[in-house]
Amino acid sequence: QVQVVQSGAEVKKPGASVKVSCKASGYTFTSYYLHWVRQAPGQGLEWMGLFNPGTGTTHYAQKFQGRVTMTRDTSTSTVYMELSSLKSEDTAVYYCAGADGGLDYWGQGTLVTVSS
């Protein structure tokens, strides 16, 4: 069955960067686009961007342009999302999700805490 497993929680200081991994299994890695969505405490879902594992192309939300980078390691079927210049407002649970139509396959989420 399809599984999406993310890396563990992170604590970062303001100004630092964080890199979250998302490992896909149970399907051909290139079959589904992978999206990143975040959720601040008590808030709604916020779309950050998508990654095409087949071509390596990306499409980022305007809000995160210049601060987010999505990459892949095809040998391990893993996609990475790096967010730089972290601020306290970036404290959130970050999800990756595989899209087969909608966002069908979600990871368990990675809590990123930004605190001095």
Added chain:
Amino acid sequence: SYELTQPPSVSVSPGQTATITCSGDAFPNQYAYWYQQKPGQAPVLLIYKDSERPSGIPERFSGSGPGTTVTLTISGVQAEDEADYYCQSADNSGSWVFGGGTKLTVL
């Protein structure tokens, strides 16, 4: 920027029908998707392409569209349906967007 508007909250008694709306300028040109999220859990896809239901999603969940406002309907609401519900679509540039979410309370 493109926005999707949902009511913040909806309340319904068990066995009744809950209706959650989502409005946005991109409708009806773009499909609508609906997700359910329970506390501490990742969202779950309920409806895709306006009205299609993934396998494993109960028939009591249905979506209507296209139209300038799309709707998620939950028939015969059960206590376990208490959750946050989000609509999602895309703009013409390919950027996806979520509605603000609707908290469904089962009285």
